[in-house]
Amino acid sequence: MKQLTPVAFDTRMEQRDVIVTRLDAAIDWIRKSSCWPQPMGLACCAIELMASGAARFDIARFGAEVMRFSPRQSDVMIVAGTCTYKMAGITRRIWEQMPSPKWCIAMGACASSGGMYRSYAVVQGVDNFLPVDVYISGCPPRPEALLEGFITLQKKIMASKQFGNLWSPDPAPVDERLLKGPIVIRGE
Amino acid sequence: MPDLRDMAWIDSAARAQAAADPSAERMVINMGPQHPSTHGVLRIVLELDGEEVINVWPDIGYLHRGDEKIAENMTYTQFIPYTDRLDYLAPLANNVAYALAVEKLLGVDVPRRCKYIRVICCELARISSHLLGIGCYAMDVGATTVFFYAMRQRELVHDLCETLSGARFTTAYTRIGGLMNDLPPEFLPLLQTFLKGLPATVAEIDGLLTRNRIFVDRTKNIGVLSAADAIDLGLTGPNLRASGVEFDLRKAHPYSAYEEFDFEVPVGTVGDCYDRYLVRMEEIRQSIRILHQAVERLPDGPWHVDDPKIFLPRKEKVLTKMEELIHQFMIVTEGLNAPPGEIYFSAENPKGELGFLIISRGGGVPHRLKIRGPSFVNLQALPKLCIGHMVSDMTAILGSLDFVMGECDR
Ligand code: SF4
Numbered sequence: 001m002k003q004l005t006p007v008a009f010d011t012r013m014e015q016r017d018v019i020v021t022r023l024d025a026a027i028d029w030i031r032k033s034s035c036w037p038q039p040m041g042l043a044c045c046a047i048e049l050m051a052s053g054a055a056r057f058d059i060a061r062f063g064a065e066v067m068r069f070s071p072r073q074s075d076v077m078i079v080a081g082t083c084t085y086k087m088a089g090i091t092r093r094i095w096e097q098m099p100s101p102k103w104c105i106a107m108g109a110c111a112s113s114g115g116m117y118r119s120y121a122v123v124q125g126v127d128n129f130l131p132v133d134v135y136i137s138g139c140p141p142r143p144e145a146l147l148e149g150f151i152t153l154q155k156k157i158m159a160s161k162q163f164g165n166l167w168s169p170d171p172a173p174v175d176e177r178l179l180k181g182p183i184v185i186r187g188e
Numbered sequence: 189m190p191d192l193r194d195m196a197w198i199d200s201a202a203r204a205q206a207a208a209d210p211s212a213e214r215m216v217i218n219m220g221p222q223h224p225s226t227h228g229v230l231r232i233v234l235e236l237d238g239e240e241v242i243n244v245w246p247d248i249g250y251l252h253r254g255d256e257k258i259a260e261n262m263t264y265t266q267f268i269p270y271t272d273r274l275d276y277l278a279p280l281a282n283n284v285a286y287a288l289a290v291e292k293l294l295g296v297d298v299p300r301r302c303k304y305i306r307v308i309c310c311e312l313a314r315i316s317s318h319l320l321g322i323g324c325y326a327m328d329v330g331a332t333t334v335f336f337y338a339m340r341q342r343e344l345v346h347d348l349c350e351t352l353s354g355a356r357f358t359t360a361y362t363r364i365g366g367l368m369n370d371l372p373p374e375f376l377p378l379l380q381t382f383l384k385g386l387p388a389t390v391a392e393i394d395g396l397l398t399r400n401r402i403f404v405d406r407t408k409n410i411g412v413l414s415a416a417d418a419i420d421l422g423l424t425g426p427n428l429r430a431s432g433v434e435f436d437l438r439k440a441h442p443y444s445a446y447e448e449f450d451f452e453v454p455v456g457t458v459g460d461c462y463d464r465y466l467v468r469m470e471e472i473r474q475s476i477r478i479l480h481q482a483v484e485r486l487p488d489g490p491w492h493v494d495d496p497k498i499f500l501p502r503k504e505k506v507l508t509k510m511e512e513l514i515h516q517f518m519i520v521t522e523g524l525n526a527p528p529g530e531i532y533f534s535a536e537n538p539k540g541e542l543g544f545l546i547i548s549r550g551g552g553v554p555h556r557l558k559i560r561g562p563s564f565v566n567l568q569a570l571p572k573l574c575i576g577h578m579v580s581d582m583t584a585i586l587g588s589l590d591f592v593m594g595e596c597d598r
Contacts, residue, residue, distance in 0.1 A: 040222065042229055043251055043594055044276035047320075047357065051346075054339035069222070087229055087250045090221055116269065119254035139358060 025158075031075070031101065032157040033063040035150075038074035038098060040091060042081025045108035045140040049080045052143040062150055071097040076153065078146075079130065082110040083123045092129050103157070105149055106132045109139040214242070219582070221250045228593025232570070232582075239578045244571040248564075251597040259557035263523030264290045264364055267557070272358040274561065275595040277320050278313035278538045279359050280349065285535035287362035288443055289544035292533045293526050294364070296498060299490045302366055303445035308379070308482050309352075309361060310444070310535075311475040315386070316345040317538035318426075318468045318475075325465065325587035326397055329406045334396050341389045344382050351375050364524060365499040366492025376483060383479055390472055397465070407461035411573035411585040414459060421572065422565045425540025427589060430467045431459035437536035444535075448485075449478050461588035468590070498524050523552015539563050539592060559598055563591035 039049055052059045059065050068074040071094045083091060095104070106126050109115030112135045114124035126132060133156060136149040220231040229250035235243035255274065259267045271286040272279035284306045291298065298306075323338030346356045351372055353359040361368050397403045413423075418431040428435060436453040438446040454470035456463030492499045500519055501512040518525075528550040534543035540562025547556040566589055573585050 043253075044273050044358065046228075047276060050320075051339065051343065054343070055336050056340070056343045082251065082253050084250060084252055086252065087221065090250075094222055117253045117258070119258055121252050121254045140356075142356060 028158050028160060032154040034066075035062075035064050035076045035103070035154070035157075036066045036068045036074045037064050038071055038077045038094065039067050039069070040077055040079045040081070040094065042079065042083055042087060042091075043110065044082075045080035045110065048140040048143055048146065049078060049107065052146050057143040057147065059147065059150070062147065062154065064150060071095070072099060074098055075101070076103040076105060077130070078105045078107055079111040079126045079132075080107040080140075082115070082117055083126050084121050085123055086121075088123050088126075088129055091126065095130055101160075103133045103153055104130050105134045105136065105146075105153060106130075107136050107146055107149070108141055109137060112137060115139055221247075228591075228596075230567075230586075230591075230593055230596075234574075234579065234582070236579055239580070241574050241577055241579055241582065244574045246567060246570050248567065248593070249597050251593045253594075253598065255598045256557055256559060259554055261553070263552040264526065264554065265519070265523065267554075268362065269358065269360045272360055273594055274559065274598065275317070275537060275539055275542070275563070275592045276357070277592055278317040279357055280309040280361060281313035281317075281535070281537045282542065283360060283362040284310050284444065285533070285537060285542045286544060287364055288535060289531065289533035289546060290364045290524075290526070293529060293531045293546050293548055294498060294524065295527075296365055296493050296495065298366060298493055300445060300487045301489045302491045304482050304486050305367060305371060305491065306362065306444045307446065307449070308479060311478050311482070312345055312348060314475045314538045315472055316342050318472050319345075319389075321538075321587075321590040322393060322397075322465065322468055325584075325590065326393075326403070328583040328587040329403060331396065331400065331403060334393055337389055337392055337396070341382075341386060344385070348375065348378055348382060351378060363492070363499065365495065370491045376486075379479070379483060383476060383483075386476060387473075390469065390476075394469065398469075404462065406581070406584050407465060407588065409458070410461045410577060410581050411588065412458060412460045413569055413573060417572060418459065418569070421569050423540070423569060424562050424565065425537070426467045426471060427464060427540065427566050427569070429454060430456035430463040432456055437534060437541060443533075449481050451478050461584050464588040464590075525552065526550065526554075534560065537562060539590065539595065540566060542595070559595075561595035561598060563593070563596040564598075567591055567596055 039046065041049055051057060053065060053067060064076070075098070077095055077098065079091065095102075104126075106112045110117060110122070111126050112132075114122050116139065118124070123129070134149045134153050136145050138145055141149075214235065214237050216233060216235050218231065218233055221229040231247040231250065233245040233247065234241055255270055258270060268283060268286060271282040274282050287306075319338040319342050323335035326332075326334035349359050350356055351374055353361040353368055413427075413431050415432045418428050418433060423431070424435070432455050434453055434455050437443070438451075439453055451474045454467050454474065456467050496512060496515040497519075501515055505512040506516045526548045528548055530545070530547045532543060532545045534541045541560065542562055543560035545556075545558040545560070546554050549555045569589070570585070573589075574582055577585070
């Protein structure tokens with residue numbers, strides 16, 4: 001994907017330390033660099049989620065180390081694990097308690113599709129009741145895959161242009177793939 | 189016992205209490221199923237009098253995935269990956285316990301090298317599980333640093349698992365009658381480096397917690413369980429031993445050559461949260477001892493049973509010999525031909541006694557496979573432990589019990 005150029009310098013203003021940019025770019029940049037995750041750790045994948053937060057993988061490099069267990073303080077829900085029918089309603093309720101804008105990552109085979117648990121108790125993919133932005137395959141996905149999924153989500157946030165439509169269509173090139181439908185990361 | 193599935197129950201219970209208790213001292217609150225201090229999705233309904241817990245109803249089943257039913261629909265070998273996901277903090281130990289159970293049904297005995305490698309697996313799993321258990325426990329009571337130190341070592345265990353089986357923690361390493369492969373040549377040096385570094389981390393954790401005023405104040409004399417109660421409730425593993433009962437399946441009914449190893453079984457004296465922490469720490473040290481012995485005395489020789497009806501023949505032979513090809517075909521399509529019968533086998537897992545009850549009617553598929561998850565039984569102690577304590581002690585008690593919902597709900 002081509003790099004957007006969100007920042008411009010105006011020589012007339014340089015002395016006064018002013019940077020000119022589009023509102024979109026600034027807000028999306030702020031949003032993407034401080035995504036607070038809501039870790040829905042439901043099963044084994046949660047252990048890899050923990051590992052991503054710990055020293056070796058250090059998700060703090062991408063501004064997402066602030067795991068918030070209160071849905072009202074979080075921006076991105078990472079569903080890590082097997083979602084059973086008993087848990088589905090609660091997951092949905094927590095999702096609804098999160099303030100917009102919000103995003104959802106389905107981490108692992110179980111969250112994406114039910115995985116190896118094709119049984120009477122397991123929802124076959126959380127996309128049955130959540131709008132998933134990024135799917136990560138793997139059972140469990142390696143922490144690197146989670147990080148890649150997260151970086152992809154950041155790109156999607158950057159491309160979302162919440163304010164762009166207020167004026168004219170934006171001329172900056174956008175990867176269409178990021179806006180249309182979910183993204184699949186291979187994580188095994 | 190109220191019907192906990194009825195979410196409206198909390199409201200009606202609260203209303204009933206409000207009528208009975210006009211000064212409104214009592215209240216019913218809901219903890220979980222999504223809550224940072226629960227190790228997995230456990231919902232607990234608490235009845236409080238001010239800050240004091242006067243009633244506890246644990247509500248489980250949020251991670252019920254139907255493992256036992258799934259087992260009835262696949263061959264014994266196909267079920268091995270599912271055992272990884274029972275106690276997902278110690279997959280290697282689950283693999284070993286399951287393989288041993290099926291081998292007991294078949295009546296086969298694996299070679300000594302295989303037994304030793306399995307001991308290495310079990311102890312690695314114990315170390316990694318206790319490290320995470322202690323790390324999360326400390327985080328629950330407010331010491332975040334320990335978690336990072338513990339996770340650093342755990343990553344090395346993951347590296348070892350990766351060399352062993354190719355996966356970071358869903359290993360599926362054992363096979364019925366053997367292992368997935370022999371130890372790779374780079375495994376033992378890696379293990380030795382790991383063993384060299386581990387005591388330093390244990391000492392670090394020890395220094396951070398054992399005499400830490402805050403930690404001690406929050407855990408000492410909290411959640412005391414007497415030996416008699418622990419036995420009555422059926423507790424096993426470190427939680428039982430912390431109450432002063434010296435019972436360890438590795439000593440009581442040695443399996444997989446555990447009788448050849450020299451190690452101690454740590455027991456607690458009081459049975460409180462602090463003792464449960466101490467017992468786990470000591471178990472890590474004992475595991476290091478066992479691992480040293482296993483590496484030193486690792487025997488040579490075959491690492492799987494030499495029976496083509498049970499263990500898959502080597503690929504070279506399958507490609508060149510007709511008979512081997514048929515055996516391979518039979519094992520893969522129909523499963524091993526197990527005799528009819530009913531066996532129970534249990535192994536000392538990091539969390540306690542993990543048991544498998546297999547009822548076979550012959551053939552490659554179990555008629556019924558019942559799993560005795562130690563976490564499920566250990567959780568029974570929750571009401572006994574919590575009642576009478578402050579609500580803030582709940583996190584310490586939950587952390588010290590160190591359960592895993594994957595195995596509890598199955
Ligand atoms: S995808 Fe695999 S590791 Fe993740 S929760 Fe499901 S079974 Fe567990």
